[in-house]
Amino acid sequence: xxxxxxxxxxRILAELQADARLTMAELGRRVHLSQPAVTExxxxxxxxxxxxxxxxxxxxxxxxxxxxxxxxxxxxxYARVVKLVMSTPEVVNAYNVTGEDSWVIEIAVIDxxxxxxxxxxxxxxxxTSTAIILNTVREHQSMAPARxxxxxxxxxxxxxx
Amino acid sequence: xxxxxxxxxxRILAELQADARLTMAELGRRVHLSQPAVTExxxxxxxxxxxxxxxxxxxxxxxxxxxxxxxxxxxxxYARVVKLVMSTPEVVNAYNVTGEDSWVIEIAVIDxxxxxxxxxxxxxxxxTSTAIILNTVREHQSMAPARxxxxxxxxxxxxxx
DNA sequence: GATGAAAGGACTAAACC
DNA sequence: GGTTTAGTCCTTTCATC
Numbered sequence: 001x002x003x004x005x006x007x008x009x010x011r012i013l014a015e016l017q018a019d020a021r022l023t024m025a026e027l028g029r030r031v032h033l034s035q036p037a038v039t040e041x042x043x044x045x046x047x048x049x050x051x052x053x054x055x056x057x058x059x060x061x062x063x064x065x066x067x068x069x070x071x072x073x074x075x076x077x078y079a080r081v082v083k084l085v086m087s088t089p090e091v092v093n094a095y096n097v098t099g100e101d102s103w104v105i106e107i108a109v110i111d112x113x114x115x116x117x118x119x120x121x122x123x124x125x126x127x128t129s130t131a132i133i134l135n136t137v138r139e140h141q142s143m144a145p146a147r148x149x150x151x152x153x154x155x156x157x158x159x160x161x
Numbered sequence: 162x163x164x165x166x167x168x169x170x171x172r173i174l175a176e177l178q179a180d181a182r183l184t185m186a187e188l189g190r191r192v193h194l195s196q197p198a199v200t201e202x203x204x205x206x207x208x209x210x211x212x213x214x215x216x217x218x219x220x221x222x223x224x225x226x227x228x229x230x231x232x233x234x235x236x237x238x239y240a241r242v243v244k245l246v247m248s249t250p251e252v253v254n255a256y257n258v259t260g261e262d263s264w265v266i267e268i269a270v271i272d273x274x275x276x277x278x279x280x281x282x283x284x285x286x287x288x289t290s291t292a293i294i295l296n297t298v299r300e301h302q303s304m305a306p307a308r309x310x311x312x313x314x315x316x317x318x319x320x321x322x
Numbered sequence: 323g324a325t326g327a328a329a330g331g332a333c334t335a336a337a338c339c
Numbered sequence: 340g341g342t343t344t345a346g347t348c349c350t351t352t353c354a355t356c
Contacts, residue, residue, distance in 0.1 A: 017216055021181060055181050056212050058304060063166075065304070092302045092304065096294070099293075101292065104294075123317070124318045136254075137242075138255040157285045
């Protein structure tokens with residue numbers, strides 16, 4: 001069940017990433033396909049797992065979360081971190097990563113006291129480092145299918161990475 | 162134009178964060194409101210900016226992006242970083258944060274060579290530290306309106322944060 | 323906010339290219 | 340694999356309670 005995504009699929013994915021509530025009829029108009037054709041393509045993209053879902057995005061500030069933060073956390077027993085992360089509603093994203101810090105965790109909290117409450121639970125497991133998000137420059141970027149030929153070779157003016 | 166979100170709104174937000182393609186009729190059934198009532202509430206949530214959009218989520222691996230990474234970057238001229246971030250399609254999220262590292266940037270790339278290409282552009286501006294995402298434990302968590310009374314006071318077994 | 327009626331539009335399936 | 344047609348269903352909108 002692997003995937004060849006053609007130009008039509010690419011346009012469909014772009015439109016649905018920009019507005020998930022488009023009707024199939026409107027989507028068809030935008031990508032210049034008939035309604036049955038787009039419906040079938042979207043169904044295939046869903047069943048192949050290319051499209052994993054449709055989500056409303058919300059303004060966390062308007063929901064009362066005044067602070068967003070990125071927490072880095074060191075090594076700890078994997079299962080314990082997972083359990084904590086899964087049982088903490090303030091966690092928006094949680095990644096297990098390579099490097100000295102094993103975890104990158106994004107949270108949304110009401111205020112500093114709330115931040116303290118959430119961070120303290122984590123730092124009972126391992127050392128942490130918390131950075132408050134000042135400004136979101138780019139978020140939830142729509143992604144097109146990867147094309148190897150778009151990749152430019154690395155050009156390095158400095159020597160380190 | 163500020164917002165009091167009651168129990169109905171909270172349920173509506175939960176349903177639409179879980180499935181943005183719900184019809185108003187189905188949404189009404191689920192939250193036990195009539196179609197016109199939910200339609201009006203959703204319209205208000207949109208115009209108040211609580212709901213900021215509706216997005217299809219995609220499987221980046223299936224789109225050909227074999228590697229996701231979190232890059233931390235140090236201080237650099239703000240405008241130059243913004244310009245680079247905005248012109249780099251591999252950037253999924255980019256945050257300006259407090260702390261020694263000024264930037265946390267999430268990217269999706271095809272392979273190690275591609276990773277090198279993207280990282281090298283950034284480290285021409287400032288020092289960077291790249292961590293590859295091994296596993297996504299939690300992602301795009303649905304968020305309910307914040308409720309101060311749910312916040313537990315911090316309990317600290319260790320002494321540091 | 324609910325109900326009910328009317329109109330418009332969207333989805334499904336079939337036949338055809 | 341896409342298009343067109345036809346039929347059915349659903350959604351949306353409006354007026355009324």
